[in-house]
Amino acid sequence: MSTTPMPRTLLPVLALCCAVTVANIYLSAPLLSLISASLGTSAAQSGLAATFSQLGYSAGLLFLLPLGDTVRRRPLVSWLVVGTVAGLATAALAPGLPALLAAILAASAFSVIPQLLVPMATAMAPPERRARVIATLQAGVFSGAIAARVIGGVIGEFSGWRAVFAIAAVGTAVIGAVTVALLPPDEEQRGGERPSYGALLASLPGLLREPVLRRSLALQASVFAAFNMLWTTLVFLLTAPPYRLDTAAAAYFGLFGLVGVGVAPVAGRFIDRYGPLRVVGVSLAVVAASCVVFLFGRAGLAVPGVAIAVLFAGLQGCQISNQSAALAARPDARSRMNTVYMFGTFLAGAMGSALGATLYEHVGWTAVSAAAGGVTLLGLAVWAMATLREGRGADGSARKAEGSPSGPSARV
Numbered sequence: 001m002s003t004t005p006m007p008r009t010l011l012p013v014l015a016l017c018c019a020v021t022v023a024n025i026y027l028s029a030p031l032l033s034l035i036s037a038s039l040g041t042s043a044a045q046s047g048l049a050a051t052f053s054q055l056g057y058s059a060g061l062l063f064l065l066p067l068g069d070t071v072r073r074r075p076l077v078s079w080l081v082v083g084t085v086a087g088l089a090t091a092a093l094a095p096g097l098p099a100l101l102a103a104i105l106a107a108s109a110f111s112v113i114p115q116l117l118v119p120m121a122t123a124m125a126p127p128e129r130r131a132r133v134i135a136t137l138q139a140g141v142f143s144g145a146i147a148a149r150v151i152g153g154v155i156g157e158f159s160g161w162r163a164v165f166a167i168a169a170v171g172t173a174v175i176g177a178v179t180v181a182l183l184p185p186d187e188e189q190r191g192g193e194r195p196s197y198g199a200l201l202a203s204l205p206g207l208l209r210e211p212v213l214r215r216s217l218a219l220q221a222s223v224f225a226a227f228n229m230l231w232t233t234l235v236f237l238l239t240a241p242p243y244r245l246d247t248a249a250a251a252y253f254g255l256f257g258l259v260g261v262g263v264a265p266v267a268g269r270f271i272d273r274y275g276p277l278r279v280v281g282v283s284l285a286v287v288a289a290s291c292v293v294f295l296f297g298r299a300g301l302a303v304p305g306v307a308i309a310v311l312f313a314g315l316q317g318c319q320i321s322n323q324s325a326a327l328a329a330r331p332d333a334r335s336r337m338n339t340v341y342m343f344g345t346f347l348a349g350a351m352g353s354a355l356g357a358t359l360y361e362h363v364g365w366t367a368v369s370a371a372a373g374g375v376t377l378l379g380l381a382v383w384a385m386a387t388l389r390e391g392r393g394a395d396g397s398a399r400k401a402e403g404s405p406s407g408p409s410a411r412v
Helices: 010-028 031-038 049-065 065-069 073-093 097-110 115-122 129-160 161-182 198-201 205-209 210-237 245-260 263-274 274-294 304-328 331-362 365-392
Strands: none
Touching: 010 049, 010 073, 010 097, 010 115, 010 161, 031 049, 031 097, 031 129, 031 161, 049 065, 049 097, 049 331, 065 115, 065 198, 065 274, 065 331, 073 097, 073 115, 073 161, 073 205, 115 129, 115 205, 115 331, 129 161, 129 210, 129 245, 129 263, 129 304, 198 274, 205 210, 205 331, 210 245, 210 274, 210 304, 210 331, 210 365, 245 263, 245 304, 263 274, 263 304, 274 365, 331 365
8 A cells, every 4th residue: 555645735625625525415414395396206205215315325335345455545536536527417417317317327326426535635644643643534534424415405495406416517617626636646556456346345343343443433323323313303393383384494504514524633633642442432421411411302492502502512422532533543454444434324324314213203313312312322331341451451453543533454
């Protein structure tokens, strides 16, 4: 693997690329009613656009992301950008719902670019700064996810849903071209004979033998499931009595999440200094606190606003901590480690969304908040057991070394 150092101007470009490309998988969410009216479909049918976005992204994580361990970075990023732009442009011109769904599926699959850039940037960063690099890129990811819901909804309201996809295609093409131009070329062939594509996929289950990956995945899965329980059903809370906000006004509440994005640089510095396990413990406690605040979500509009900010702050800290640990465990397989980590996390989030919607429909908002808190407490239990094992030295390594970006790689 190339050890080319990262140019100083590259990191902010990578963060912007993460923001723009991750937004593509969230574009359809605020546009569903506009799509339904334009194409003459039911709300349930147009809702498939959001479902196909998630399905496409899942497929990209599983089938495209592992290529990062063998294919040179410039050609791989280039082809992903081309595929994303083609899918978005096709979506903007789609004559009907089937064509739109196919285009969204393809665009979302190719939009795994941020999860490819994170291992690339980690490999180029010095060990003592790797968590801060991941923090910067994750700030871009979270900002893009929030911006897609807010900006996409506003542009769609005034210019139509097709304009949103067209603008996204242009933005992706521009930032993609700049990113590819600035990426340093791979200086050397990656490790002898390249494994086949089939061998790459076949190696994924075996990576779960890595204890740090299992721990990181379990911790992040609990947090992301809880997050999706709350985030998916929040619009129902805000549009129902006593608030009765319209969809556009409810979408602006996503801006409170930007407060949490500011936690990323702080979390990165603490991880580089103290290791990820301590930081993830604090972050899990922050997520649990947000669930408590969400229990009182009907007490006034300020309550969900504060809860969203706290939730995003905890989610950011957990994601940066757990991803830093997972990527450090196997430097020779960073992209595949990220595949397993992100795919498992994403599946947990999907289950959280489904559970949250079901609980809200049959029981109500309080049950959603309580369930999210319960899942987070399970994560805290996993963290407590991992901390006890580490304290006893059961894994035979120093506290900071296990999974730390600045310590030795964890091996089975």
